[in-house]
Amino acid sequence: MLRSATHDPSVVTIEFDDGTTTRFHAIWLRDNALDPETRAPGNGQRLITIGDIPADIAISAAGVVNGDLSVTFAPENKTVTFPADWLAEHSYDRAQSIAFGRIAPGITTWERGIDAPSGEWAAVQSTRAAKRDWLAAVAEFGFAKLTGGPTEPESLLKVADLFGYVRETNYGPYFEVRTEVNPTNLAYTGLGLQAHTDNPYRDPVPTLQILYCLENSAEGGDSIVVDGFRAAEKLRDENPEGFALLAGYPARFEYKGSDGVCLRSRRPMIELSPDGELVGIRFNNRSSAPIVDVPFDKMEAYYAAYRQLGEIIDDRAMGVSFKLEPGESFIVDNTRVLHARLGYSGAGSRWLQGCYADKDGLLSTLAAMEMAQPEAAE
Template sequence: MLRSATQTGSVVSVEFSDGSQARFHAIWLRDNALDPETRAPGNGQRLITIGDIPTDISVNAADIVNGDLLVTFQPENKTVTFPSGWLADHTYDRAVEQETGRVAPGITTWERGIAAPSGDWAEVHATPAAKRNWLADVAEYGFAKLTNGPTEPESLLKVAALFGYVRETNYGPYFEVRTEVNPTNLAYTGLGLQAHTDNPYRDPVPTLQILYCLENSAEGGESIVVDGFRAAERLRSDNPEGFALLAGYPARFEYVGSDGVCLRSRRPMIELSPDGEMVGIRFNNRSSAPFVDVPFDQMEAYYAAYRQLGDYIDDPAMGVAFKLEPGESFIVDNTRVLHARLGYSGSGTRWLQGCYADKDGLLSTLAAMDMAKLEAAE
């Protein structure tokens, strides 16, 4: 609820019932007006362009009606109501955190020792609360397991269907992870693999990866996940100059492993938003191309920071290990969480299927479920 409101031409100042205060510019309020002439009632999309708003927009009246803000704009002589709760949720008149390398609210970084987030196949498919909690774990921790699933091929597609769609690549809608003769990728061998993000040579990278176990009687082959954001936090703390180098210069990645495919990208290993928030990690020794965008006098320091980040990623204290059983799968946020595999023997069998999906579908499904829950509570 709003307690008071005042206006001075181009700015409206409000005080909420809890005593907090906020200011809003007239141009911002007009652009975000909630009336049906500005926003489509069915989907909320904006019906006006920035050019439709008068350049001399101002507010000549700001009143409180039933705890909400009633604003009249000039020269349009247009009156719009802004609910107090909506204003509180969209306040921008506040101190902005500027710490470079911070993680977004709602993300929890981790090391070895945390219990792997997990959901049960039947519960997640049948119970909205279980599905919501599983999706929320992926959003917060960057990975989660799913247990007690079927062992039929292509079951992983049903995992992706819980929240979105498979992202098809040159590997097809999904790919087989088992030993091959003359493999096109080292993933198709029994070799151990350093923790890595997948497909760093794509732009954009697949933002989610699902690995689903169908058979696993081979010795070894445990899966390991590592929080790349936590590794980057350690580097920022211990070597801020090195952190700045990995975030400030693009690395290069390349894959030319099969006929007709030549994938290349140029992105930093540690990706930050313009305001310094950590938004992505790209780390894959197998797919690194020569670094040619780092100045000569910074190259040795860059490599030292690269080695240090790799040491953190390889640190046993950083990884969460588990061996997938048939019918089990796990999903990782491929922009954040690295996954590794221990080597495995030639005896027995190990058959996983993998696919990619997009994080926006998962986050959209989660947000829609949360909104529906709030609306039901009201």
Template structure:
């Protein structure tokens, strides 16, 4: 609820019941007006362009009505109500963090001490609350397990159906992860794999990866996940200059292991938003192409930082390890969490299927569940 509302030219100042005060510009309020002539009632999409708003927009009058803000804009003479809760949620008059390498609100970074978050297959299919909790774990930690699923090929596609759609690639709708005689990718061998993000040679990279276990009687073959954001934060703490080098210069990645396929991208190993927030980590030694975008006098320092980042990622204190049983799966945020596996022997068998999906589908489904179940957050 609002206590007071005043205006001076193009600026509105409001005070909430708790004493907090914040300011809004007239042009911002007019652009974000919630009336049905400005935004479609059904989907909330804006019905006007910025050019439809007078350049000399200012505030003619403000008052508090029922605890909410009423504003009359001039020269249009248009009056709009802004709910107090909406204003609080969208306040921008505040000090902003400036430290490079910080994480977005709601993310929790972790190391080997984390107990792997997870949920039960039947529960997430039957109970929206369980599904919400599972998706929320992926959003917060970047990965989560799913146990108790059917042991049948293509069951992983039903995992993707819980929140979105499979992203098809040159590997198909899904791919097999098991030993092959003439593999086109090292993932199809029994070799151990260093922690990595998948497909850094794509632009954009697949946002999510699902791995689903159908057989796992071989010795070894444990799955390992590493929080790339925690690794980047460690690098920043231990070597700020090295962190700046990996974030400030593009690396290059390439894959051309199949006929008719030559994928290339140019992106930093540690990607930051313009305001310094961590956006993504790309790390895959197998798919790295020659680095040619680092100045000559910084190349040695870049490689030193690259080596240190790799050592942090390989540190056992960073990884969470677990062995998937048939019918179990896990999902990783491929823009953040690296995954690895220990090597496994030829005795027994190990058969996983994998597929990709996009983060926006998961985050959209989660947001819709949160709107439908607001009491679950209390």
């Protein structure tokens, strides 16, 4: 609830019941007006363009009506009501963090020692609360397991159906990770893989990856996940100049392993938003192309930072490991969490299927569930 509102032609200042105050500009309020002529009642999409707002927009009146803000705009002589709770949620008159390489709210970074977040197949498929908790774990930690699922091929597509759609690539809607011990073909080896993000040569990169286990009778072959954001935090704290180099210059990635395919990207290994928030990691030694966008006098320092980041990622204290059983899967945020595989030997086989999906679908599904009434969400 609002206690008071004062204004001049360009700014409204409001005071909430708890005594806090905040300010809003006339142009911002007019652009975000909630009336049905400005926003479609059904979907909330804006019905006006910035050019439809008079260049000389001003506030001619402002006051508190039933605890909410009422504003009249000139020269339109248009009055709009803004709910107090909506204003509190959208306030921008506050100290904003500009810390370089900071982590976004709602994200928890981690290393070895945490329990892998997990959901159970039947519960996640049938119970909204279990599904919501599983999706929330992916959003917060960047990965989560799913246990107790079926062992039929293509079951991973049902995982993607929980929140969105498969992103088909040149590998198809899904791909096989079928390796056998004592193979007849080197493609089916049990060699270990360094922690990496997938497909850094794509732009945009697939933002989610699902790996689903159908067989795993071989010894070893554990899956490992590493929080790339925690690794970046460590580099930032230990070597801020090196962090700035990896964030400030693009690396290059390339894949041309099959006929008709030549994928290339030019993106930094550590990606920041314009205001310094950490938004992505691309790290994959197998897909790295020659780095040519770093100035000569900074190349050696760049490579030193690259090596240091790799050492942090390879540190065993960073990884969370688990062995997938048939019917188990895990999902990773491919813009953040790196995954690896231990080598294995002996008798047996290991067969996983993998696919890609997009994080916007998962976050949309989660947000819609969190906005629902508790009784409906259950």
